[in-house]
Amino acid sequence: MSSAKKPNEWGSRHTLSLAGFFMCALWYSMRFNMSFAIVAMVENPVQKQGINENDPEYKVTKKMCPALRSEYNESLINPNYPMEHTVQTFEWDERDQGLILGSFFWGYVITQLPGAILAQKFGGKFVIGLGMLATALLSLILPSAAIWGGKEAVVCIRILQGLFEGVVFPSLTVLLSKWTPPQERAHLSALCISGMPFGNAFTMLISGHLITAFGWPAMFYFPGVLTIIWLIFWITLVFSSPEQHPRISKTELExxxxxxxxGKSECINISQVPWKEITCSVPFWAIFISQFFLAWGHNMLKSCGPKYLHSALRFDIRENSYLSATPDICQWIFCIGVGQLVDHLVANKCISLLHARKLCNTIGQWGSALMFCGIIFAGCNRWLAVVCYIMSGMINGAMFSGSIINxxxxxxxxxxxIEGVINSAANIAGFGAPYLAGLILYHEPSIAGWRYVFLIPVVCNLIGNLAFLIGASVKIQKWNEIKNSNVVVTKL
Incomplete structure (x- = not known):
């Protein structure tokens, strides 16, 4: 195979990664905005009684750390705010809230594989665009549906949002596989996927300001409108393959x-995917186990982290908002830096591609496991716990150059x-991880209970990375070839 000189200028593949960055940010914002909005949507009986949760005399839960002595910080949903007189709130109990928060993943796990097949058939650009548009429109109508239809309407819309967002990540994998050469894959994919932690952090940081200024519906209107604006640029600038791009330079295309x-890929149907060969492949199972156990640690941190900071370490709600966003901000910066460094080392033959994937995965999973251990042993040492909490999220970003792009x-x-199947199984943790944490804390509502909660991602990350170290590969597998006489098979 002849080699072409790598173009140094900004190219269409970089534009795709940048557009993908904003897509991932909006994707994650619409995925997790309910976690913040529901705080304002539900009447808080504690606030209703005029009790300050930060008062040292008030115990949020039993056997937790002593409350911080600080000036009273008004809650983001203080009933004295004018917006509370015009926006309806709901009397949803803990079970109702858990049902609403988990309902997104009921739909999300269903459309992973269909999303990959549709992207292969119609192009990743169109499947992602339609999925994001539908999710945005549902986000815009959710506030009205909640007011008129209550809990049941919200659950239905969240399931539908999960169904439409479920096609996005496998479609993105198909798109990136057509646009990212192996020697540039780490940093181009990391730039794109780093939008996920950025979007989550941005949502956390602005949630309080949006809610207090405009009411909880703004948490759904804001990302919905931004997504529709983003879609204009996506349709104009992004194409499903280099051959379809009308403005790509000859140098970059070469x-x-x-x-x-x-070769152009065939319109693959589910029946044409070599499932038997894939499920008998050791590299596939290495990726599967790694990402499955990653999801448990990831969702435990995302779903339980803010609650841990508030109920166990007793940070007030404004401090909680900033601290909850910090791991994602650090992860966003860290994963981009790691991607750039890895591609530089591989290009200069300082490290093989296989060793680079394994090293990044080890830093991401075993490094994160070590930080979770730090949280366990920190107890009520708040700042040690916070440092470990932030580092656990940040270090995990190295996996964007490991098993996630493998x-x-x-x-x-x-x-x-492949990513559709793995993501379907892995996102069981979307409702499994917080449910398991809730069971533990129901029986042991204490710092000791939180230690058991964080022990789960320690074990998960250790097992996940061990499997990846044993079975990972970067060689194109024999079953990758599309067995159809009408197709020109893609070869590297």
Whole structure:
């Protein structure tokens, strides 16, 4: 295979990664905005009685750390705010809130594999665009539906949002596999996927300001409107493959053809995916186990982290908002830096691609496990616990250059289908992780209970990375070839 000189100028593949960054940010914002909005949507009986949760005399839960002595910080949902007189609130109990928060993932796990197949057939650009548009429109109508239909309407809309967002990540995997050469894959994919922690952090940081200024509906209107604006740029600037791009430079097209091959992928149906060969593949199971256990640690941190900071360490709600956002901000910066460094080391032959994937995954999972251990042993040492809490989220960003992009290494043609299957199974943790944490804390509402909660991601990350170290590969697997005489098979 001939080699083409790598173009140094900003190219269409970089534009795709940047557009993907904003897509991932909005995708995650609409995915987790309910976690913050529901605080304002539900009447708080404690506030209704005029009790200050930060008062040392008031115990939020039993056997937790002593409350911080600080000036009273008004809650983001203080009933004295004018907006509370015009925006309806709801009397949803803890079970209702858990049902609403988990309902998104009921739909999300269903459309992972169909999303990959649709992206392979119609192009990742269109599947992502339609999925994001539908999610945005549902976000815009959710406040009205909640007021008129109550809990049941909200659950239905969240399930539908999960169904439409479920197609996004496997479609993105298909898109990136067509646009990112192996020697540039880490930093281009990291730039794109880093939008996820950025979007989550941004949502946390602005949630209080939006709610207090405009009421809880703003948490759904804001990302919905931004997504529709983003869609205009997505349709204009992004294309499903380099061959379809009308404005790509000849130099960049030649570079991508020599790096990724010149063949166009077939419109693959589910029946055409070599499931038997994939499920008998050791590299597939290495990725599967790694990402499955990653999801448990990731969702435990996202769903239980703010609650831990508030109920166990007793930070007030404004401090909680900033501290909850910090791990995602650090992860966003860290994963981009790691991606750049990894591609530089691989390009200069300082480290092999396989060793780079394994090293990044080890830093991400075992490093995160070590930080969770720090949280366990920190107890009521708040600042040690906070440092470990932030580091656990930040270090995890190295996995964006590890097992998360590894499906594109072993099978460019079926990477979307592989990621669809893995993401379907892994996102069971979306409702499983917080439910398991709730069971533990129900029986042991104390610092000791939180230690058991954080012990789960320690064990998960240790097992996940061990499997990846044993079975990972970066070689294109034999079953990657599309067995159809009408298709020109992509070869590297």
């Amino acid at each position: 570079h991508l053809k020599n790096s990724l091959g010149t 499906p594109m290494d072993i099978s460019p043609n079926y990477s979307g289908a």
